[in-house]
Amino acid sequence: MSKPKIRVLIVDDSALVRQTLSEILSSDPGIEVVGTAADPFAAAERISEEMPDVITLDIEMPRMDGLTFLRKIMAQHPVPVIICSSLAEDGTQSALKALEYGAVDVIAKPRVGSKHFLEESRAMLCEAVRGAAAAKLPAPGARHTVEPKLSADAILPRATSAMLETTEKVVVVGASTGGTEALRSLLEVMPLDAPGMVIVQHMPEMFTRAFADRLDKLCRISVKEAESNDTVLRGRALIAPGNHHLLLKRSGARYFVEIKDGPLVSRHRPSVDVLFRSAARYAGSNAVGVIMTGMGDDGANGLLEMKQAGAMTIAQDEATSVVFGMPNEAIKRGAVDIILPLQGIAGSVLAHAR
Numbered sequence: 001m002s003k004p005k006i007r008v009l010i011v012d013d014s015a016l017v018r019q020t021l022s023e024i025l026s027s028d029p030g031i032e033v034v035g036t037a038a039d040p041f042a043a044a045e046r047i048s049e050e051m052p053d054v055i056t057l058d059i060e061m062p063r064m065d066g067l068t069f070l071r072k073i074m075a076q077h078p079v080p081v082i083i084c085s086s087l088a089e090d091g092t093q094s095a096l097k098a099l100e101y102g103a104v105d106v107i108a109k110p111r112v113g114s115k116h117f118l119e120e121s122r123a124m125l126c127e128a129v130r131g132a133a134a135a136k137l138p139a140p141g142a143r144h145t146v147e148p149k150l151s152a153d154a155i156l157p158r159a160t161s162a163m164l165e166t167t168e169k170v171v172v173v174g175a176s177t178g179g180t181e182a183l184r185s186l187l188e189v190m191p192l193d194a195p196g197m198v199i200v201q202h203m204p205e206m207f208t209r210a211f212a213d214r215l216d217k218l219c220r221i222s223v224k225e226a227e228s229n230d231t232v233l234r235g236r237a238l239i240a241p242g243n244h245h246l247l248l249k250r251s252g253a254r255y256f257v258e259i260k261d262g263p264l265v266s267r268h269r270p271s272v273d274v275l276f277r278s279a280a281r282y283a284g285s286n287a288v289g290v291i292m293t294g295m296g297d298d299g300a301n302g303l304l305e306m307k308q309a310g311a312m313t314i315a316q317d318e319a320t321s322v323v324f325g326m327p328n329e330a331i332k333r334g335a336v337d338i339i340l341p342l343q344g345i346a347g348s349v350l351a352h353a354r
Contacts, residue, residue: 005032006133009052011043011069012036012084013061020110021056021084021125028126038062040069051077054132056084057103059094067097074102080132084109084125095207096214099180104135104322108204108242123267131177131295135322152265152273152302169195169286169353170232170255172248172279174272174302176202176294178322180211182342183292187219187237189346194221195288195353196232198240198248198257198279200270202294205242212239228259240270247278255283266298272326276302285310288352290345291336293321297329304335312352313337314345 008031010021018036025031034052037043039061046052055073059066070081083098083106095106105128110121171194175182179201190197203211208225215223215237224230226238226246232255240246245265247258265271272291276299279287289306291299293316307313313336315327320342330336340348 007034007053009055010036012058013038024122040064054129055081059085070101078137080104080135082132104132131323152277170283171195171197171288173199173290174299175292178293190221192235197237200240200272200275208242226257231256245270245274250282268298272299273302280305280309287311289313291327291330292316294326295323296325300329300333303330304333315339317341
């Protein structure tokens with residue numbers, strides 16, 4: 001018996017965007033577009049006729065903005081919502097608010113006219129819909145304050161051995177769907193002398209800087225969007241910029257990061273597999289790898305490489321993951337030393353990093 005298709009409702013005031021999203025999603029045999037709506041009022045009518053499995057939602061729309069509509073949905077009849085926005089500079093804070101209000105993911109709106117961008121958008125959008133459909137949602141009213149599937153070889157060849165040890169430890173973290181709030185929970189409890197951290201969270205360009213700035217205000221450690229040649233320091237977390245891969249490098253005893261362009265790896269850019277492979281190569285047993293909530297398997301192979309290089313590896317457990325895809329794939333491949341609930345990861349990281 002065939003698996004039921006994921007039913008999607010598209011809400012966007014642009015007819016061209018609705019058509020483009022419909023074509024992209026309908027090209028996936030596991031997804032069905034059950035309707036489109038030009039504004040939240042029309043969307044509410046469609047929902048009253050048939051509840052979709054997933055909603056894609058623009059932020060700026062006539063009659064009612066997307067954030068207000070999102071809050072109403074999550075307070076009354078929660079359904080997985082993906083914010084699909086142009087994410088202009090002025091809109092990033094709104095996107096962050098959407099995640100706080102219960103949206104499971106934020107993705108960039110496909111740019112019409114670029115075949116290459118549309119092909120990449122298809123891979124990322126369909127993956128986001130599958131992740132949203134599998135996401136665990138809070139109870140009503142509850143909220144927190146094409147694809148060739150390339151491996152990391154496309155960015156960084158596998159090393160035959162890790163570099164020699166230094167005395168400094170480094171922590172690398174990968175997350176996707178549900179990861180923005182999970183990362184906040186992890187970083188908020190980190191002390192000022194926490195080991196340097198390098199993080200890949202699947203999110204679009206223009207969004208990661210606002211996300212890093214928000215965390216920087218909430219946390220004792222400093223948090224910034226990574227730039228090439230940034231040094232990995234105690235008490236600081238570096239977050240991969242959207243649409244770019246992030247690699248950990250080393251020169252002598254100094255760890256630093258490199259920002260790199262390239263194809264999608266494991267259907268993502270930035271890719272957790274790329275970061276984890278670089279940690280296996282340049283940090284070896286000095287690294288601690290953490291794989292957190294997210295759809296798909298990005299990071300599973302890289303975490304295995306880290307474990308084989310002597311690193312300590314940790315996975316978030318199913319009960320606290322919004323989507324258990326990435327941690328579960330890493331566990332199934334034998335890449336994980338410890339499985340922990342979200343609230344236990346920070347203590348374990350600190351213990352092993354010392």
